[in-house]
Amino acid sequence: MTDQAVAAQAEPEEIVTDIEQAPRRLQPLRRLLPFLLRYPVRLALTVLFLLVSATSSLAIPAVMGGAIDEGFLAQNLENVGRYGWLIIGISAIMAVASGARFYFISVIGERVVADLRQAVFSHLLTLETRYFDTHRVGELTSRLNGDVTVIRGAVGSSFSLALRSLVTIAGALVMMILTSPVLTLAVVIALPAILIPVFIYARRLRGMSRRTQDALADLSAMATEMLGANRTVKAFTQEGEQAAHYETRSEASYRAEVRRLGARAVLVGMVIFLGTAALVGLVWWGARAVFDGSVTAGQLAQFLVYALMASGALTNISEVLGTLQTVSGATERLTEILDTRAGIADPSRPVPLPEPPLGTVAFENVGFAYGGAGAEPVLSALDFTVGKGQTVALVGPSGSGKSTTLSLLQRLYDVTSGTIRVDGIDIRDVRLDELRRRFAYVEQEPIIFSGTIAENIRFGKPGAGMDEVIAAARAALVDDFVADLPDGYETLVGERGVMLSGGQKQRLAIARAILKNAPILLLDEATSALDAQSERLVQRALEHLMAGRTTLVIAHRLATIRDADTILVLEGGRIIDQGTHDQLVAKGGRYAELAKLQFRLAEAV
Ligand SMILES: Nc1ncnc2c1ncn2[C@@H]1O[C@H](COP(=O)(O)OP(=O)(O)OP(=O)(O)O)[C@@H](O)[C@H]1O
Numbered sequence: 001m002t003d004q005a006v007a008a009q010a011e012p013e014e015i016v017t018d019i020e021q022a023p024r025r026l027q028p029l030r031r032l033l034p035f036l037l038r039y040p041v042r043l044a045l046t047v048l049f050l051l052v053s054a055t056s057s058l059a060i061p062a063v064m065g066g067a068i069d070e071g072f073l074a075q076n077l078e079n080v081g082r083y084g085w086l087i088i089g090i091s092a093i094m095a096v097a098s099g100a101r102f103y104f105i106s107v108i109g110e111r112v113v114a115d116l117r118q119a120v121f122s123h124l125l126t127l128e129t130r131y132f133d134t135h136r137v138g139e140l141t142s143r144l145n146g147d148v149t150v151i152r153g154a155v156g157s158s159f160s161l162a163l164r165s166l167v168t169i170a171g172a173l174v175m176m177i178l179t180s181p182v183l184t185l186a187v188v189i190a191l192p193a194i195l196i197p198v199f200i201y202a203r204r205l206r207g208m209s210r211r212t213q214d215a216l217a218d219l220s221a222m223a224t225e226m227l228g229a230n231r232t233v234k235a236f237t238q239e240g241e242q243a244a245h246y247e248t249r250s251e252a253s254y255r256a257e258v259r260r261l262g263a264r265a266v267l268v269g270m271v272i273f274l275g276t277a278a279l280v281g282l283v284w285w286g287a288r289a290v291f292d293g294s295v296t297a298g299q300l301a302q303f304l305v306y307a308l309m310a311s312g313a314l315t316n317i318s319e320v321l322g323t324l325q326t327v328s329g330a331t332e333r334l335t336e337i338l339d340t341r342a343g344i345a346d347p348s349r350p351v352p353l354p355e356p357p358l359g360t361v362a363f364e365n366v367g368f369a370y371g372g373a374g375a376e377p378v379l380s381a382l383d384f385t386v387g388k389g390q391t392v393a394l395v396g397p398s399g400s401g402k403s404t405t406l407s408l409l410q411r412l413y414d415v416t417s418g419t420i421r422v423d424g425i426d427i428r429d430v431r432l433d434e435l436r437r438r439f440a441y442v443e444q445e446p447i448i449f450s451g452t453i454a455e456n457i458r459f460g461k462p463g464a465g466m467d468e469v470i471a472a473a474r475a476a477l478v479d480d481f482v483a484d485l486p487d488g489y490e491t492l493v494g495e496r497g498v499m500l501s502g503g504q505k506q507r508l509a510i511a512r513a514i515l516k517n518a519p520i521l522l523l524d525e526a527t528s529a530l531d532a533q534s535e536r537l538v539q540r541a542l543e544h545l546m547a548g549r550t551t552l553v554i555a556h557r558l559a560t561i562r563d564a565d566t567i568l569v570l571e572g573g574r575i576i577d578q579g580t581h582d583q584l585v586a587k588g589g590r591y592a593e594l595a596k597l598q599f600r601l602a603e604a605v
Contacts, residue, residue: 028332035112046104053097054167056090065302109156117148128344129412147330154327162320165313172310179303180295194274201267208260215253351429358423359519359550361386366418373416378404379573393555396570402554406522440518444526446509448497454489460516476511476541503534510541523553
């Protein structure tokens with residue numbers, strides 16, 4: 001089974017635990033407040049329109065009561081008309097206020113979500129490499145999408161519904177007491193008998209709805225993973241197997257949803273029956289009060305409407321509470337990211353690097369362990385210098401620490417002991433962006449983004465003009481294949497550059513590095529063999545790039561090795577030998593053995 005498939009199958013448990021651990025507390029919601037309070041005017045307008053719409057909706061039943069008593073029962077058509085106009089006027093105010101409330105709260109919701117999403121994304125980009133070593137990118141993007149969407153729903157509608165319901169309950173209760181204290185007392189006594197069973201059942205339903213959400217999250221996680229890995233799936237002829245997995249999960253999600261719908265149907269029935277029974281009881285009780293003259297028929301009608309409004313609002317609140325718990329979980333997961341401090345950050349008093357750049361590198365007795373001091377060291381007592389314009393090649397068996405050395409130089413991780421200097425300055429004293437501007441990095445498997453050829457090259461120097469991009473492309477021999485592409489530099493290269501060959505991707509990455517024009521070049525040569533023609537092109541592109549630059553190269557090509565000023569032979573994180581190719585070959589020993597094994601024999605002949 002493929003790695004991806006294994007990972008996909010490991011996913012359900014993780015997702016379920018994640019969601020089950022979602023807090024039932026609502027405190028994390030407080031963290032949304034600063035985002036909301038950034039827009040005080042819109043917030044104030046929302047509250048204003050909310051109060052206006054709630055008050056006007058509460059006024060209608062009172063007017064209606066008046067219409068019944070003074071209009072219908074008094075058989076006074078004029079009064080019916082007058083009250084009718086009043087109701088139309090109030091409805092107009094209510095309509096405008098409700099529309100405005102909906103608009104402002106939705107805009108705030110969208111605004112908060114956009115702010116939150118941007119804050120989380122830009123914060124994630126500042127976190128150090130170690131964070132990404134221990135967090136799955138799929139999980140992070142799902143937080144960015146899923147959790148943010150959950151919050152959008154809540155801020156836009158649930159908050160508004162909760163506020164409106166609270167105001168309605170309070171207002172309706174006041175109006176009920178004003179209309180008839182005796183009837184209000186009867187309702188307050190009878191209410192728990194109806195609400196308690198409904199609440200208990202609704203809570204069970206919420207648990208079920210969380211399980212269906214889990215099942216859905218699980219389904220979409222699997223689909224994303226498998227579609228992304230479609231080449232691997234095909235290579236291992238896993239289509240049938242994975243489709244069957246998907247079907248099993250999809251069926252589970254369907255069954256969970258059906259169970260939830262059944263339970264919901266029971267709840268709806270329960271609400272209808274208990275509600276109607278309560279209404280009949282209230283009407284009967286009210287009729288008695290009308291007959292003995294303690295309330296008028298209009299007051300009774302008005303009272304019934306208030307009671308219905310209050311109970312509707314109560315039901316809304318119980319639903320909103322459920323939603324807010326989910327939102328609280330989402331908010332907590334996002335604020336967790338925002339609270340993570342970058343382990344590698346700018347120094348408080350940065351030292352500027354010399355201008356113009358010297359282009360020198362020095363490792364002084366550097367030790368490093370991925371797990372921090374005390375853990376198994378990956379590099380020990382690493383000591384070497386690279387002078388301006390020199391090329392130093394790192395060679396050594398797999399796992400000897402070559403890539404780690406380049407990571408440390410870019411300060412993707414901090415050394416555990418010793419010092420690294422660029423142009424004589426300890427890199428921990430330099431601003432991160434200033435330091436990293438001094439390097440151009442060409443990775444072993446270059447990362448190509450899904451935009452156009454020009455955008456990919458321009459990644460080396462944002463804002464570079466088209467003439468600069470083309471000059472870099474010429475130097476990296478990219479322009480010869482671009483000429484054959486339908487849209488030239490504007491051709492889209494597909495996700496991860498799938499539409500380009502291995503050699504073309506490498507040349508594109510070299511063009512990007514040429515455009516960056518940094519004084520120090522970090523090069524991780526590709527191990528995968530290209531055909532002779534591509535290889536020659538990449539080699540020529542590299543020569544253009546290396547010209548006049550200080551270069552640290554993880555070398556796999558004999559040509560690179562031969563031209564290097566110094567070769568550092570690494571083994572087990574230590575430099576076991578150094579010198580030029582000829583010196584080291586003459587010495588015999590480990591380097592000669594390694595050279596035979598590691599460098600392409602074809603090149604040696
Ligand atoms: N992010 C990481 N977290 C923990 N350990 C790591 C990490 N990256 C590398 N290692 C470990 O550090 C050691 C050195 O790895 P490094 O990638 O520097 O070797 P390398 O010489 O570049 O190997 P290769 O030629 O195979 O790329 C290895 O034992 C590796 O398992």
